[in-house]
Amino acid sequence: MNTEPGARNRKPPSPHHRRPRSRTVGYAAPFRAKVFDMGEPVGMKVDHVGIVVADIDAVADEYAQVLGGVRLGGMVHDPMQKVDIQFLGLPDGSRIELIRPAGSDSPVAQALAKGGGLNHICYEVPDIERAIREALSTRALCVCPPTPAVAFGGRRVAFLFTKHIGLFEFVEQPGVGD
Helix, strand or coil: CCCCCCCCCCCCCCCCCCCCCCCCCCCHHHHHHHHHHCCCCCCCEEEEEEEECCCHHHHHHHHHHHHCCEEEEEEEEECCCCEEEEEEECCCCCEEEEEEECCCCCCCHHHHHCCCEEEEEEEEECCHHHHHHHHHCCCCEEEEEEEECHHHCCCEEEEEEECCCEEEEEEECCCCCC
């Protein structure tokens, strides 16, 4: 024990004692730093917000009435993801992807069973492999590796997940990998 005047008498820490983690350590802050602040930025931008729904037509009509949404093209069936998709454009230029499971074995069927709603945010990136590497280096999990997507004319998409961000998607910019 320390016997100097004013010194505190503390027991040495237990070998099982762990220091508290820094507030900057986690999922969201390192991901943001890696993607936007380290070296040359990845250059991502929001492409769309994905929403799981039971009835694409009813929800598309509601977006049209309430928010001025318009259908962008026709409904697309994606056999790889086992979903039906309809993109909507909003007056500010943002896009919504309405997603309906095409069967009980669809990856989004469970989300719909829990009520559906917001599923993911998709970011367009110039280099999908690099964006995935950067995300993985910050403890993101890749839940679906780069796969050509019917809804994007064969451009590759990948789905990743973190504890705080949740599910997010990367899609290649047009012209990449052609």
